Amino acid sequence: MSLDRQQKRTTIYDLAELAGTSASAVSAVLNGNWKKRRISKQLAEKITRIAEEQGYALNMQASLLRREKSHIIGMIVPKYDNRYFGSIVELFETMARDKGLFPLITCTRRDPALEIEAARTMLSYQVDCVIATGATDPDRITELCAAAGVRTINLDLPGKLAPSVISDNFAGARELTRRILASCQQRFGAMEPLMFVGGRGGDHNTMERLRGFRQAHADHGIDLDDDRVIACGYAPEKAQNALQERAASGLPFSRGMFVNSTITLEGVLRWVRLAGPVSEQEFALGCFDYDPLVDLLGDNIEMVRQDVPAMLTRMFELIGQGNFEPRVSEIPPVLR
């Protein structure tokens, strides 16, 4: 790796020399508390000018080493490349910056080992706080951080040891299911039990969504066999294969499907395309997650949009209040 620095960086000592003053004065001026330190306006202006001329950039590492709080806030995300996590990350950055915090984001591709590794790295970088988003084992992260005196908040998936901010999966899934059933009624002339595709049986969100899914069926007095639930994970290929197998198995198949995320939807649609009966026109689909392009192109696809701004607002509220009790905040999703 040829990443060798060209010249030595300008430091406050260089500036002090150029300004004929001390490093301490330069530091005071550049970090804004020169009034408190009784530096004259003239000297302050002179130093500021010279710093600009020299293109001085603070050495954060040195600065952070000295300060007690780093104002760095870490976020661990499973994936970047879907709209849900993409918008979480983008808004998180913006909000963190607005609050004077420096956002440090790391993506773990749903790899539990990388998750722990990422948390450890964040601690090394002296983060003040870690947000564990959609983590497989949020409590492990909380423990690790707690050992270093760093607080954590869980986002998207809840944990037992730190506060969690998640969607109201039950209510959202119940309403989404209701809509898919209504769409079946309208388009096929009758309601039939739906299938549930994607997610992991063990994860909290999937369990809650399943509860809403079941409740909506019960609301309409529709019997639901357990074998209509295909919690095959989130990856597209897994959903595609699972549907393939299911279709081949001879078990009853539904035209209405509750799909657990846009990622999974990719697999479902691929199956419909390649191996499925005819076209997606013959299905009534619903997706727990939002993607604007699907919304525009998928005529028969209902979507639930998780309320990312509300979730992040709540999260920063908790931080602001210094509230780190392990309570769960459920944010209602936006239905379209």
Added chain:
Amino acid sequence: MSLDRQQKRTTIYDLAELAGTSASAVSAVLNGNWKKRRISKQLAEKITRIAEEQGYALNMQASLLRREKSHIIGMIVPKYDNRYFGSIVELFETMARDKGLFPLITCTRRDPALEIEAARTMLSYQVDCVIATGATDPDRITELCAAAGVRTINLDLPGKLAPSVISDNFAGARELTRRILASCQQRFGAMEPLMFVGGRGGDHNTMERLRGFRQAHADHGIDLDDDRVIACGYAPEKAQNALQERAASGLPFSRGMFVNSTITLEGVLRWVRLAGPVSEQEFALGCFDYDPLVDLLGDNIEMVRQDVPAMLTRMFELIGQGNFEPRVSEIPPVLR
């Protein structure tokens, strides 16, 4: 902000005391060069054990302050929430980590001021190298970093002062245009000049894609009026409004459209839905960018997928070779 640390963090001095040795030995053991520093295996093992027991985490700030290279590699991206940049960021993180570099990513939401601010912040964090992705003013970033002795590479959009890795926009656009024209021929029985929607007239990629767009028309001997080009920016609302106005203007309108990104496609589809003639079935669309869900749902939408893995591979090659000549590497996109 209540982000107060709970207890003091464990340092090498604490570990030294516990192990009955010196901080120097602890440091040598923990950063792996204990053999070079002639520390005995016993002591090394003892220190390692104690460090683990105490949940010790290195203080990166202190470590980086002392070292010459930080091994931090910065990336500036305009947006997270679309598949193209999402996959760039995700793969960049993975590849950087594999090469022993620490990825530091920042999103500027296409705000030129934030771009400069982000570059400055990266310098403060002592990055060894900055990747400016889709930057509005990459040369400004290069200058700023050069003043601090930090090299830069441009990705997606080229600059004049640093090496650039971009898609072969001309060839990609020419082929995409050819396909849209063929689709027009097949579906409407005749080729007609297409419209070009989205992008900024001034930006390199848009200019090159326009060149390919024009060339493909010329290849088929189709006359193309300049007023079929609507470079209204990338944002969905802008595209939607521009099409609205265009339709109202009475100028000739095309059923075939070259759309400059998936983001813009969102606006185009919205226009089709809300104000457009009937449905997207009556259009032949092509998009310079890839989204798997559009690929599955958009029956008449051709897509060009920029070859993100190849682009990043090339980028890391340049870094590895220490090659910082301002040359442009054009990576052929993948056509589907």
Added chain:
DNA sequence: AAATCTTGCTTCATCGATTGAGCAAGTGCG
């Protein structure tokens, strides 16, 4: 005129990890 206060700086220790220099004890060789 002496005592006190204010202004505008400078000095120096400190944060935690790293590393060149150095030192003491042990080993090997003639």
Added chain:
DNA sequence: CGCACTTGCTCAATCGATGAAGCAAGATTT
């Protein structure tokens, strides 16, 4: 036995920014 060499460590300076403590010169009070 004396000298060189090796082994296994410790010491102390250093990276750059920060801020408490201190100090000198001038202003103000008694």
